[in-house]
Amino acid sequence: MSAATTRTSSRAKARRRAVRRRRLAALVGVGAVIVLAVAVVAPVFHDAVKEVVLPLRHEDIIRQQAREKHLDPALVAGLIYTESRFRDQTSRAGAKGLMQITPDTAKFIERLSGGSTFELSDLSTPQVNIAYGAYYLRYLLDRYGDNEALALAAYNGGEGNVDRWVDAARQKGQALSIDAIPFGETRAYVRAVQSAARQYRSSYRQELGL
Numbered sequence: 001m002s003a004a005t006t007r008t009s010s011r012a013k014a015r016r017r018a019v020r021r022r023r024l025a026a027l028v029g030v031g032a033v034i035v036l037a038v039a040v041v042a043p044v045f046h047d048a049v050k051e052v053v054l055p056l057r058h059e060d061i062i063r064q065q066a067r068e069k070h071l072d073p074a075l076v077a078g079l080i081y082t083e084s085r086f087r088d089q090t091s092r093a094g095a096k097g098l099m100q101i102t103p104d105t106a107k108f109i110e111r112l113s114g115g116s117t118f119e120l121s122d123l124s125t126p127q128v129n130i131a132y133g134a135y136y137l138r139y140l141l142d143r144y145g146d147n148e149a150l151a152l153a154a155y156n157g158g159e160g161n162v163d164r165w166v167d168a169a170r171q172k173g174q175a176l177s178i179d180a181i182p183f184g185e186t187r188a189y190v191r192a193v194q195s196a197a198r199q200y201r202s203s204y205r206q207e208l209g210l
Contacts, residue, residue, distance in 0.1 A: 054199055057086045058098070058126045059207045065134035066208075071141075073208040075148070076134055078197030079155070082189065088124055096123040099133025109136050149178050152193050157186040 056077060066073035080086055083100040095102045101109075103120055109132050110118045122128040140151035143159070154162040161183070162176075169176040181187045201210060 054081070054196075054203055055086045056200070056204050056207060058130060059204070061127055061130045063209045065130050069134045069138040071134055071138060072197065072201075074201035074204075074210065075193070075197045076130070076137070077200040077204070077208060078193050078195075079133070079137065079152070080130070081196045081200070082193045088126070088129075096120070097129035097133075098126060099129055101129060101132055101136070105136060106132055109139075112139065148194070149190050150176065152190045153178075153181055153186050156189040157181075157183050161186075 059073075059077075062073050062076050062080075065071070066076050080098050083095075084098050086098060088097055090096050091100060093102065096106075101123055106118065106120065106123060110116070113135055118128075123132070137151060137155060140154045140159070141148070144150035144154065144162070150162055150166070153165075165181060166176045169180060174180070178187055178190050181190070200208065204210075
């Protein structure tokens with residue numbers, strides 16, 4: 001092989017090495033951009049997903065009402081999520097707002113709390129709805145000796161039903177457990193609220209002041 005041919009071959013190899021180095025550098029650069037993009041976008045994406053899967057609204061009102069009524073704010077948030085997914089709505093049974101309060105329950109709460117200016121339309125206001133719902137939850141917890149499961153069962157199934165279930169369990173020398181609640185809907189409701197409360201406690205500690 002001549003010297004000229006050797007030099008040409010060497011230059012060709014050098015060019016190929018240079019091309020490979022440029023490609024490698026380009027790949028490294030693209031990889032770095034991807035890593036940076038993931039680092040920036042991932043938290044935003046995570047928050048967006050969390051907001052869709054486990055929404056939280058009116059956390060300032062929840063904190064205030066929980067503080068005033070000595071409630072777990074995560075439990076209040078979990079109850080709202082289970083009742084309405086944080087959407088202002090009216091059920092087929094006439095329950096209204098975030099905490100799905102029926103007109104009869106609202107009137108009962110007004111009498112119990114000494115109110116005199118309540119109007120049914122007020123239940124569409126988050127401040128009023130959460131205040132009334134938190135008041136009723138506190139009342140139920142007091143009524144059932146801070147038994148969370150019984151209070152939630154009464155919120156869903158009514159005090160009269162829970163009283164009958166508790167009496168029936170006592171006659172058998174037992175305490176009423178969630179599994180022993182006769183209404184399947186109420187059993188599922190109690191578990192759903194408690195599960196949601198755990199998720200809010202884990203995911204929104206700062207927002208709920210925990």
